[in-house]
Amino acid sequence: xxxxxxxxxxxxxxxxxxxxxxxxxxxxxxxxxxxxxxxxxxxxxxxxxxxxxxxxxxxxxxxxxxxxxxxxxxxxxxxxxxxxxxxxxxxxxxxxxxxxxxxxxxxxxxxxxxxxxxxxxxxxxxxxxxxxxxxxxxxxxxxxxxxxxxxxxxxxxxxxxxxxxxxxxxxxxxxxxxxxxxxxxxxxxxxxxxxxxxxxxxxxxxxxxxxxxxxxxxxxxxxxxxxxxxxxxxxxxxxxxxxxxxxxxxxxxxxxxxxxx
Amino acid sequence: xxxxxxxxxxxxxxxxxxxxxxxxxxxxxxxxxxxxxxxxxxxxxxxxxxxxxxxxxxxxxxxxxxxxxxxxxxxxxxxxxxxxxxxxxxxxxxxxxxxxxxxxxxxxxxxxxxxxxxxxxxxxxxxxxxxxxxxxxxxxxxxxxxxxxxxxxxxxxxxxxxxxxxxxxxxxxxxxxxxxxxxxxxxxxxxxxxxxxxxxxxxxxxxxxxxxxxxxxxxxxxxxxxxxxxxxxxxxxxxxxxxxxxxxxxxxxxxxxxxxxxxxxxxxxxxxxxxxxxxxxxxxxxxxxxxxxxxxxxxxxxxxxxxxxxxxxxxxxxxxxxxxxxxxxxxxxxxxxxxxxxxxxxxxxxxxxxxxxxxxxxxxxxxxxxxxxxxxxxxxxxxxxxxxxxxxxxxxxxxxxxxxxxxxxxxxxxxxxxxxxxxxxxxxxxxxxxxxxxxxxxxxxxxxxxxxxxxxxxxxxxxxxxxxxxxxxxxxxxxx
Numbered sequence: 234x235x236x237x238x239x240x241x242x243x244x245x246x247x248x249x250x251x252x253x254x255x256x257x258x259x260x261x262x263x264x265x266x267x268x269x270x271x272x273x274x275x276x277x278x279x280x281x282x283x284x285x286x287x288x289x290x291x292x293x294x295x296x297x298x299x300x301x302x303x304x305x306x307x308x309x310x311x312x313x314x315x316x317x318x319x320x321x322x323x324x325x326x327x328x329x330x331x332x333x334x335x336x337x338x339x340x341x342x343x344x345x346x347x348x349x350x351x352x353x354x355x356x357x358x359x360x361x362x363x364x365x366x367x368x369x370x371x372x373x374x375x376x377x378x379x380x381x382x383x384x385x386x387x388x389x390x391x392x393x394x395x396x397x398x399x400x401x402x403x404x405x406x407x408x409x410x411x412x413x414x415x416x417x418x419x420x421x422x423x424x425x426x427x428x429x430x431x432x433x434x435x436x437x438x439x440x441x442x443x444x445x446x447x448x449x450x451x452x453x454x455x456x457x458x459x460x461x462x463x464x465x466x467x468x469x470x471x472x473x474x475x476x477x478x479x480x481x482x483x484x485x486x487x488x489x490x491x492x493x494x
Numbered sequence: 495x496x497x498x499x500x501x502x503x504x505x506x507x508x509x510x511x512x513x514x515x516x517x518x519x520x521x522x523x524x525x526x527x528x529x530x531x532x533x534x535x536x537x538x539x540x541x542x543x544x545x546x547x548x549x550x551x552x553x554x555x556x557x558x559x560x561x562x563x564x565x566x567x568x569x570x571x572x573x574x575x576x577x578x579x580x581x582x583x584x585x586x587x588x589x590x591x592x593x594x595x596x597x598x599x600x601x602x603x604x605x606x607x608x609x610x611x612x613x614x615x616x617x618x619x620x621x622x623x624x625x626x627x628x629x630x631x632x633x634x635x636x637x638x639x640x641x642x643x644x645x646x647x648x649x650x651x652x653x654x655x656x657x658x659x660x661x662x663x664x665x666x667x668x669x670x671x672x673x674x675x676x677x678x679x680x681x682x683x684x685x686x687x688x689x690x691x692x693x694x695x696x697x698x699x700x701x702x703x704x705x706x707x708x709x710x711x712x713x714x715x716x717x718x719x720x721x722x723x724x725x726x727x728x729x730x731x732x733x734x735x736x737x738x739x740x741x742x743x744x745x746x747x748x749x750x751x752x753x754x755x756x757x758x759x760x761x762x763x764x765x766x767x768x769x770x771x772x773x774x775x776x777x778x779x780x781x782x783x784x785x786x787x788x789x790x791x792x793x794x795x796x797x798x799x800x801x802x803x804x805x806x807x808x809x810x811x812x813x814x815x816x817x818x819x820x821x822x823x824x825x826x827x828x829x830x831x832x833x834x835x836x837x838x839x840x841x842x843x844x845x846x847x848x849x850x851x852x853x854x855x856x857x858x859x860x861x862x863x864x865x866x867x868x869x870x871x872x873x874x875x876x877x878x879x880x881x882x883x884x885x886x887x888x889x890x891x892x893x894x895x896x897x898x899x900x901x902x903x904x905x906x907x908x909x910x911x912x913x914x915x916x917x918x919x920x921x922x923x924x925x926x927x928x929x930x931x932x933x934x935x936x937x938x939x940x941x942x943x944x945x946x947x948x949x950x951x952x953x954x955x956x957x958x959x960x961x962x963x964x965x966x967x968x969x970x971x972x973x974x
Contacts, residue, residue, distance in 0.1 A: 248538055252561020252654040258609060259643060259653055261636040265629075268622045279609060280620030281510060281915075298538075328558045331543040343542035353537050374561060374654040432651045436658045437838070438665040441554065443655070471547060476558065 240388060243275040243288035245309055247295030247302050248329055248357060252374040253320035254278050254294050259377055270388060286312030290387045296322040298329060298357040310364035315387050318360045319380065321373035325445050325477040329357040333479065368393060373443040373476040376428045397448035399423055400440050403431035412439055419462040421472065424450040445477035452484040501907065510610040510919060517914055519892060524900050529892040531885055531918060544875035549575050549844045549866050550661050556877065557655045565598040565650070566855030568659040569720050574862040575661050578849025581842045586835040587663040589828050590649065595720045595853070596825040597645025601653065602856035603814040604642060606922045607694060608635025611811050614916045615697035631693050634686045638818060641683035645825060648676055663839030673829045680826050687819040688789060694815045695793035699808040702895055702917065705729050706766040706887035708773035711854055712737065717778045717820060720853045725777050726762060727803065740850045743861050747878060759886040760878060768887040769858030769880045770921055771813040776803045782820055790816045807891060807920035844870025855880055857922040881923045892917055
């Protein structure tokens with residue numbers, strides 16, 4: 234079943250938790266049918282049979298965070314017809330981008346007894362900061378249904394149908410009562426990209442922004458809303474500075490929040 | 495091979511493990527002089543950015559250490575913070591935590607058994623290849639995995655990085671009616687789990703022995719999963735099992751740099767130790783329900799009730815299958831007895847102090863420690879994942895395994911490398927748990943000794959390829 238006629242899939246990992254790759258293996262019912270449609274040419278987490286490029290579709294997980302990554306991301310791009318990033322790390326630098334605004338030396342010294350040995354870039358950056366990317370799939374982690382849509386649409390030669398509206402739309406569709414309005418619970422839903430199915434509000438907690446900002450956000454209006462739900466400015470900074478810190482930070486109105494860095 | 499007869503086996507990128515690791519074994523003549531499991535997962539600095547976060551945040555933040563065992567991180571974090579704040583979560587909230595953890599055990603073990611590990615026993619590169627010959631077995635494994643994921647989805651909101659866990663309990667607790675469909679699915683999963691135990695019991699297991707102390711949590715009357723007391727079963731006989739309070743974890747399990755190695759390794763009272771399936775079964779196997787113990791015996795595992803210990807890591811796949819069966823039974827029991835609590839969480843008011851939490855992640859004991867200030871901000875965090883603890887024992891095992899193989903006669907590099915890779919996968923290493931993995935530069939002692947390196951794997955765009963510049967005198971590795 235080496236079938237050169239089938240499109241070749243590559244799955245690659247940079248700095249990450251493996252959760253987005255795992256989402257592919259979590260497509261339990263679709264996994265074997267999908268594997269009949271394409272050749273899994275490079276997927277180290279799932280197969281020891283690692284084949285060289287080119288790849289029609291490369292799914293890239295994780296952020297660029299070591300000197301070696303810089304070269305590797307270019308090699309993968311050169312060997313890929315379509316390159317799709319999967320997840321917050323590959324798309325926005327991920328949780329490890331929290332170090333971008335910190336003192337790198339102090340960070341290293343906190344974790345390692347002999348920090349001089351650590352070879353790591355001072356920043357954690359998205360794949361698109363280094364090479365052109367054909368599509369970015371958001372989420373920490375990504376949504377299984379959206380991943381299948383991305384794979385099948387690339388196989389069919391069309392753009393993925395991934396809406397870029399906010400979590401609020403999904404909440405309304407799901408019929409969940411608005412948490413900030415009804416219960417005064419802080420929620421990032423108005424500024425967060427849909428994709429999770431408005432999961433957190435359905436469980437009675439405010440959206441914590443793991444899909445990153447939606448296409449059109451009004452952050453200057455969001456911050457007073459969070460304050461009126463009882464959050465201090467320090468808490469608001471923490472709220473926005475988690476899984477998509479770089480993307481949210483880019484939207485923060487200057488001077489409105491006192492940055493602690 | 496070099497003139498001196500020294501050769502180095504290297505596998506640039508370990509496949510079918512979670513995260514990124516590489517392996518190097520140095521053989522001089524017929525002697526193994528070095529065995530190294532290298533971790534080149536890039537550092538992500540969790541312990542650094544946990545500082546100054548609120549005491550409510552570590553469960554969500556640390557779940558991002560690992561996509562395969564996020565519940566382990568969430569639960570260890572909750573326990574450590576509740577401990578610091580002087581709160582103990584009990585009753586149905588504790589039962590729901592155990593149910594969620596059962597979901598993770600079923601999901602993670604089924605993934606490891608069927609998709610990552612079984613191909614080793616069937617001479618295949620992947621589960622897709624296995625599925626051409628054993629389609630029913632792989633489909634059964636995927637169904638089991640789905641059953642585990644369905645618990646995570648109903649109770650946790652989603653399978654990867656569940657959103658419903660919080661310090662003190664949950665954001666929302668399910669009704670009995672919401673859990674009923676899970677019970678129906680788990681009844682079917684019980685059959686699949688029994689069949690999976692039978693399937694893996696029929697594999698061929700190479701001879702091997704783990705000579706390290708076995709280390710797992712123990713809890714009176716039950717197979718420890720989401721809590722317990724650290725318990726050591728020493729290797730070599732003569733010494734009885736011993737336990738120590740969780741608060742003394744840091745005094746016993748010490749991460750250090752050993753002078754002869756480039757790897758940071760955790761040792762338990764100065765000795766190598768192993769956590770995970772072998773250790774759990776040895777420490778708590780006698781507490782499994784009789785039907786599960788019967789299935790374990792029928793699968794050829796020794797009976798822990800009579801003091802027998804399984805020390806062959808290749809059989810860990812059988813123990814994992816038995817643990818899936820147990821987790822299915824336990825989840826059914828918990829759902830059967832479930833009464834929704836009045837509140838979804840207990841109040842956990844912050845206070846200054848240090849707290850400890852440990853749980854049995856599918857791949858071994860995971861320890862968290864947090865210090866909080868008066869406002870509940872984290873001032874210090876320490877995460878000790880199982881892979882960091884196991885590395886010393888795994889390297890020892892690799893050395894022994896290759897030595898044994900060489901004693902039986904000449905072996906090709908590819909054969910030895912393949913054997914070592916299998917030995918590493920026995921432990922289901924969670925390499926993304928890279929809270930603190932080291933990256934070192936090593937200068938060779940004498941360039942004249944430089945051996946020729948040969949690879950056990952055909953290279954592609956493996957993560958290791960760009961990682962290993964073939965410099966004249968310097969080799970670079972990253973280590974746990």
